Amino acid sequence: MSLLFIKNGYYVPIRIVNPILGREYPENANLLALVDTGFDGFLIIPEDIFSQLGLDILVSEEPFIRGICCKLRAKRAPIRLIFSEFDFVIDGDCLTFSGSREVIIGLDALSEIEMRIIGCKRSGEITRCL
Amino acid sequence: MVIKLGVITIKIKDHIEKLLREEALRKYGGKKGSLSLIIEEALLAWLKGSKKGARFYQIIKNDKIIFQSDDLDEISKFLNENEIKPNEVIIKIKPSKKEYRIGPRL
Numbered sequence: 001m002s003l004l005f006i007k008n009g010y011y012v013p014i015r016i017v018n019p020i021l022g023r024e025y026p027e028n029a030n031l032l033a034l035v036d037t038g039f040d041g042f043l044i045i046p047e048d049i050f051s052q053l054g055l056d057i058l059v060s061e062e063p064f065i066r067g068i069c070c071k072l073r074a075k076r077a078p079i080r081l082i083f084s085e086f087d088f089v090i091d092g093d094c095l096t097f098s099g100s101r102e103v104i105i106g107l108d109a110l111s112e113i114e115m116r117i118i119g120c121k122r123s124g125e126i127t128r129c130l
Numbered sequence: 131m132v133i134k135l136g137v138i139t140i141k142i143k144d145h146i147e148k149l150l151r152e153e154a155l156r157k158y159g160g161k162k163g164s165l166s167l168i169i170e171e172a173l174l175a176w177l178k179g180s181k182k183g184a185r186f187y188q189i190i191k192n193d194k195i196i197f198q199s200d201d202l203d204e205i206s207k208f209l210n211e212n213e214i215k216p217n218e219v220i221i222k223i224k225p226s227k228k229e230y231r232i233g234p235r236l
Binding site: 020038039040044064077 | 185187200201202203205206209216217220221222223226227228229230231232233234236
């Protein structure tokens with residue numbers, strides 16, 4: 001499965017599922033998640049996707065996210081990540097916070113897959129970790 | 131509704147058992163189940179550091195853990211089979227985390 005280099009980052013196609021309510025985003029398609037090794041969590045999604053997946057009723061924690069400018073209060077809920085191109089599923093958790101605009105996949109999720117970035121070719125790939 | 135607890139028999143060196151019992155006494159005051167708690171914590175810490183994930187989910191109702199699993203399908207199945215609506219319980223993600231980092235470290 002290829003990583004996509006777009007503008008200034010590497011992106012991976014994923015689907016996000018809430019198995020508890022049987023909701024999926026996007027339905028029958030993939031979205032691109034930015035690979036960010038500077039984020040030490042699993043997944044960040046925008047608030048509107050969080051709501052569409054019905055995750056507001058599954059929030060059990062409100063941890064902080066500390067960035068370069070500030071420390072924000074986030075909401076955390078269980079989630080399933082699907083890498084449909086190589087039929088791989090990981091159960092994890094996702095965060096959202098006010099102003100979150102991008103889907104970001106972090107170190108926690110990356111620790112369960114094998115990823116290779118070929119910087120000089122602006123390409124890369126993701127496979128199962130064997 | 132009760133939590134499923136696995137029972138395993140392991141062999142460890144005498145001096146490690148001594149350390150384990152001392153730590154259980156220090157941390158939990160020797161209460162029942164303290165050795166199991168210490169071993170669970172140690173295993174989770176080890177799994178967290180290894181390539182396999184240590185994440186799991188707990189369903190909590192009336193302050194009691196009624197089910198736990200590392201598979202969200204099993205969590206969903208348990209809720210459906212017991213006719214529990216998701217808003218009637220708390221689904222905790224373990225290990226919990228108070229703060230995440232994003233962006234450059236200063």
